Amino acid sequence: MRFxxxxxxxxxxxxxxxITTLLTVAxxxxxxxxxxxxxxxxxxxxxxxxxxxxxxxxxxPDGVSLQDYYAADEHGKTIPEEYVSRIALxxxxxxxxxxxxxxxxxxxxxxxxxLTGILPRTEFYKKSxxxxxxxxxxxxxxxxxxxxxxxxxxxxxxxxxxxxxTGDKTDLSSYASTRVVHELNQNAVLVGADFAAxxxxxxxxxxxxxxxxxxxxxxLPATGTTDDGRVxxxxxRVQELxxxxxxxxxxxxxxxxxxxxxxxxxxxxxxxxxxxxxxxSQIVETQVTVNRLMAKLSxxxxxxxxxxxxxSIASVMFxxxxxxxxxxGTLMALGATPAMVARLILFKALTIGLAGSGVGFLLxxxxxxxxxxxxxxxxxxxxxxxxxxxxxxxxLVALLSSYFPARKAAHLDPCLCFQER
Amino acid sequence: xIKLDSVSKEYHRRSNVIHALRPTSFEVAAGEFVAIIGPSxxxxxxxxxxxxxxxAPSRGDVLINQHSLYSLSTKRRSRLRNEQMGFVFQSxxxxxxxxxxxxVQLPLSLYGADDACQRSRALELLERFGLQDRMDHRPSExxxxxxxRVALARTLAMNPPFILADEPTxxxxxxxxxxxxxxxxxxxxxxxxxxxxxxxxxxSAAAERVLHxxxxxxxxxxxxxxxxxx
Numbered sequence: 001m002r003f004x005x006x007x008x009x010x011x012x013x014x015x016x017x018x019i020t021t022l023l024t025v026a027x028x029x030x031x032x033x034x035x036x037x038x039x040x041x042x043x044x045x046x047x048x049x050x051x052x053x054x055x056x057x058x059x060x061p062d063g064v065s066l067q068d069y070y071a072a073d074e075h076g077k078t079i080p081e082e083y084v085s086r087i088a089l090x091x092x093x094x095x096x097x098x099x100x101x102x103x104x105x106x107x108x109x110x111x112x113x114x115l116t117g118i119l120p121r122t123e124f125y126k127k128s129x130x131x132x133x134x135x136x137x138x139x140x141x142x143x144x145x146x147x148x149x150x151x152x153x154x155x156x157x158x159x160x161x162x163x164x165x166t167g168d169k170t171d172l173s174s175y176a177s178t179r180v181v182h183e184l185n186q187n188a189v190l191v192g193a194d195f196a197a198x199x200x201x202x203x204x205x206x207x208x209x210x211x212x213x214x215x216x217x218x219x220l221p222a223t224g225t226t227d228d229g230r231v232x233x234x235x236x237r238v239q240e241l242x243x244x245x246x247x248x249x250x251x252x253x254x255x256x257x258x259x260x261x262x263x264x265x266x267x268x269x270x271x272x273x274x275x276x277x278x279x280x281s282q283i284v285e286t287q288v289t290v291n292r293l294m295a296k297l298s299x300x301x302x303x304x305x306x307x308x309x310x311x312s313i314a315s316v317m318f319x320x321x322x323x324x325x326x327x328x329g330t331l332m333a334l335g336a337t338p339a340m341v342a343r344l345i346l347f348k349a350l351t352i353g354l355a356g357s358g359v360g361f362l363l364x365x366x367x368x369x370x371x372x373x374x375x376x377x378x379x380x381x382x383x384x385x386x387x388x389x390x391x392x393x394x395x396l397v398a399l400l401s402s403y404f405p406a407r408k409a410a411h412l413d414p415c416l417c418f419q420e421r
Numbered sequence: 422x423i424k425l426d427s428v429s430k431e432y433h434r435r436s437n438v439i440h441a442l443r444p445t446s447f448e449v450a451a452g453e454f455v456a457i458i459g460p461s462x463x464x465x466x467x468x469x470x471x472x473x474x475x476x477a478p479s480r481g482d483v484l485i486n487q488h489s490l491y492s493l494s495t496k497r498r499s500r501l502r503n504e505q506m507g508f509v510f511q512s513x514x515x516x517x518x519x520x521x522x523x524x525v526q527l528p529l530s531l532y533g534a535d536d537a538c539q540r541s542r543a544l545e546l547l548e549r550f551g552l553q554d555r556m557d558h559r560p561s562e563x564x565x566x567x568x569x570r571v572a573l574a575r576t577l578a579m580n581p582p583f584i585l586a587d588e589p590t591x592x593x594x595x596x597x598x599x600x601x602x603x604x605x606x607x608x609x610x611x612x613x614x615x616x617x618x619x620x621x622x623x624x625s626a627a628a629e630r631v632l633h634x635x636x637x638x639x640x641x642x643x644x645x646x647x648x649x650x651x
Contacts (some may be wrong), residue, residue, distance in 0.1 A: 001523050001530045001539060013518040330514040333475060334575075335503020335531045337496045414475040417514055418466045418587050 028305030029360025029390035034367035035298030036386030070225035073249035117238030193222035210241035310401035317405035329416030338410035345406035353398025428481035456628035507576035509586035546574035566597035
């Protein structure tokens with residue numbers, strides 16, 4: 001029989017009391033791990049969005065507010081398509097591509113779907129040419145080197161490029177990552193990955209939409225955004241079939257780098273006073289604030305539950321020492337040193353702390369893995385920081401709160417062993 | 422050999438001094454069976470606690486084989502208790518959540534003996550007291566007599582030369598009492614020193630020598646055999 005067996009067997013004698021204390025610790029650690037994992041995953045998602053879209057600007061109808069960049073066209077309000085030409089004609093520094101969109105709800109096979117009109121770059125190049133701006137040669141002449149932008153070149157730009165590579169001009173599925181399609185037939189559609197998977201659709205199949213038959217010319221790879229559930233068609237075809245007129249819900253302005261974004265915003269606001277111009281950082285600002293608040297809240301909840309856990313451990317340990325006075329006195333009579341008796345109490349508390357943080361980790365993990373993807377659409381990465389903080393804090397709280405009970409046990413009078421029951 | 426040299430114990434309670442043990446000196450030779458008899462509250466348990474190294478006297482010294490017990494550190498005194506003293510308690514003091522075997526293993530476990538050694542020694546002692554078929558039973562599953570036998574087995578786990586017994590028959594029926602007393606005599610025959618505290622003259626009669634204690638005052642009485650005869 002080893003020292004730890006003494007602790008373990010005593011704990012098993014009254015499991016209910018220990019489990020209650022353990023659960024208090026577990027709840028604290030679980031809440032911390034779950035919330036911090038969700039917050040950290042959300043922050044990583046936002047960071048990835050910022051990395052990918054940081055230089056992008058959205059031109060929206062006035063009064064529209066957004067929380068999801070990818071759902072920027074789902075508000076039902078419109079702006080004139082002519083804004084696209086105005087931006088292109090302005091030749092602003094750092095503007096690489098323009099992506100206007102018009103999202104309409106329509107029925108397909110008795111289901112409501114979102115059909116998104118997108119403008120292939122060939123279209124506004126044509127339009128620009130028609131308006132005497134020589135973008136046509138820049139965009140359409142395949143012999144020219146890739147890298148021509150809609151706007152002026154940003155000197156010394158260190159940002160990412162949203163130019164289409166040569167391959168992207170023919171591979172329509174590149175739209176998922178580039179957000180720009182070079183050319184799109186009037187009777188062609190692109191379908192999102194989830195939409196295609198749900199309905200078993202493949203390239204070459206036909207779809208009847210808005211009374212017309214379209215051919216699927218590409219299935220887009222999954223992006224983890226609302227685009228995965230959409231169908232994309234030529235903007236002008238969508239406008240024509242829905243009698244929308246020359247309008248769009250949003251114009252996505254793909255900038256070359258974040259350095260140009262601030263200037264572009266003010267230029268575009270001046271150029272398009274009736275529109276609202278926002279950057280990705282403005283869109284995610286609310287989410288960032290919520291994340292920060294949740295992170296603070298999770299530590300506050302953790303702190304409160306740890307205090308409760310500590311009080312519970314202290315209370316249980318004091319009661320335990322009082323109840324076991326005679327038994328501990330007997331152990332001393334049999335040769336246990338005061339330090340050994342104190343260790344019996346401290347190791348018991350340590351066991352509760354460790355088991356509590358272990359159970360808490362599992363609870364937090366389960367909660368984060370269920371809540372993250374189901375409710376928040378996040379792919380959860382467990383916050384190691386929260387796990388370490390939770391474990392260390394639970395162990396410290398357990399040891400600190402049992403310090404005085406352990407001290408009391410060590411100072412027990414061994415003569416208690418002679419007391420009558 | 423145990424020697425008490427002018428040992429006294431006082432307690433201070435609300436400016437009153439309580440003399441639990443007045444200055445006492447006596448010796449107990451190795452292999453001797455001594456009974457300390459006295460009424461309840463006379464200071465018997467205080468004396469036993471002092472002899473057991475669990476209660477430092479206010480004055481005087483306790484010598485175990487010529488070594489001062491209370492000049493040892495708490496840790497070394499605990500070690501000495503573990504290795505050299507076996508206690509027999511009136512209420513047996515078995516740990517309720519351990520089996521009979523584990524209760525007997527307890528002093529060996531505190532000593533740091535390995536598992537195999539603990540188990541074989543505990544089994545040997547349970548067999549000696551006819552409890553080998555009860556080794557997995559918890560104290561609550563044993564009769565009072567069986568519990569005292571487990572406690573006696575635990576007392577002998579470390580093979581101590583000194584046995585200190587506090588009213589060892591106080592809660593027992595006649596049959597169990599006879600077993601305990603005969604065991605104590607056997608232990609004395611094996612060369613151990615027995616110091617027994619009791620208020621029962623029939624129990625003290627088993628001792629070779631009897632000390633009387635009243636109001637903390639210890640005095641030697643006539644030979645136990647004579648008391649018994651009387």
